[in-house]
Amino acid sequence: MTSSEQKQAEEQTFRNYVPSQAKTYSVNRGSYYENLFKVILEHHESAGGTFGTLLDIGCGPGNSNWPLAKHFATAYGIDPSLDMIDAAKGIGAEAGEAETTTGKPIEFIEGKAENFIDHVWAHWFDMQRCWTSAAQVLHKGETIALWGSASxxxxxxxxxxxxxxxxxxxxxxxxxxxxxLPGSRLARGGYDNLPLPWSFDPPIEGFSRDGFTRHDWDRNEVLSDGEHFFLGDHHVTLARYQEAVNMGNTVTKWREAHPQLVGADEDVVVEGFRRIGEALGGDELVVGASYSLLLLKRD
Structure with missing residues (x-):
């Protein structure tokens, strides 16, 4: 995807969430599991990285920031949606203001991803601008971690x-x-087609293939360990799972195009979960996600 194509496909769904939607998104999104962060932190430390500052870009309501921040002296969360930022601050207050290693609370700031670089949800961003900014901002040995669910x-x-x-x-x-949207396809494809610094012409200096590491878990509907999802087995009712699916940007786009069908039998999610329930023959199921993690070091 070219830079111009990414700009045209800039995601607005989450940016336009009202406070109640932002909080619901946080509850249904859940947090990430410590085993993912363990891989990231061990990689960062083994390559000589320091634990001064964490910057979570596209942080949403802060779901991934809370468990990571406790390893860093200072932590920030950046998101273009003010309501997402307000939700993150509210969740922090309810949790007693999760702190960093220095006792400082996480600072959440409204802003666009391309203007701040460290840890990014890459599939919504202009990656050429992101890599260029990262090369200018990051110091040698610092890490960029990109992860997402492929399916x-x-x-x-x-x-x-x-x-x-x-x-x-x-x-x-x-x-x-x-x-x-193109960003969703990038994520669903396991970031296989995500533009990396060396894929541009000319290549963006500051990152090399030697400093690149990729991890994949549970790809192609096959459990990596043959027994459990890497990020955990989620035991959910159909109703709860349907509620989570309702928060997806593709569902929002479908409902914007078919407002007269929202909540009706012909609603795409209502109909889809009716089929899932018929196939299941029950009300509870166990689901999980395949995940891809890309780690890059600043040269």
Whole structure:
């Protein structure tokens, strides 16, 4: 994807959330598990990285910032949505203001990703600007960690797993596919096609392939350890899972295009979960996600 294409596809869904939507998004999104952060932190430390400052770009309501901040002296969260920032601050207050190693609370700031660099949700950003800014801002040895879910799927042990997965994929990969933005496709593809510094002409200096590490877990609906999802097995009711899916940007786009069908039997999510429920033959399932993690070091 070119820089201009990314600008045209700039995501607005989460930026336009009102406070209640931002809080609901946080609850349904959940946090990430410590085993993912363990990989990131160990990689950063092993390559000589320091733990002075954490910058979480596109932080949303701060779900990934809280568990990481406790390892750093100073921590910031940046998001273009003021309501997301307010939700993050509110969650922090409810949690007793999670602190850094120096006792400082996380500072949340409204702002665009391309203007701040360290840890980014890459699939929504102008990556040429991001890499250029990163090369200017980061010091030698500092780390950029990019991670995202390539796909969600049900645990193979649940009843009629193959049929449930078929129904889930029909919703996600067929019914909602026309409303999927390029950024979502990048994430669903496991960042396989994410523009990296050396993929531009001319290459963006400051990063080399030697300092690049990639991890993949549970790709292509196959559990890496054969038993559990890397980020945990989520036991959920169909109703709770449907609520989480409702927060996705593709669902928002579909409903913007079909306002008269929202909540009706023909609603894309209502219909999709009816099929999933019929395939499951019950009300509870176990789901998880495939994940990809890209780690880059500043030369």
């Amino acid at each position: 969600q799927f049900c645990h193979p042990s649940i009843p009629n797993a193959a049929c449930v997965q078929e129904a889930l994929f029909k919703l996600m990969r067929e019914d909602l596919a026309p409303y999927e």
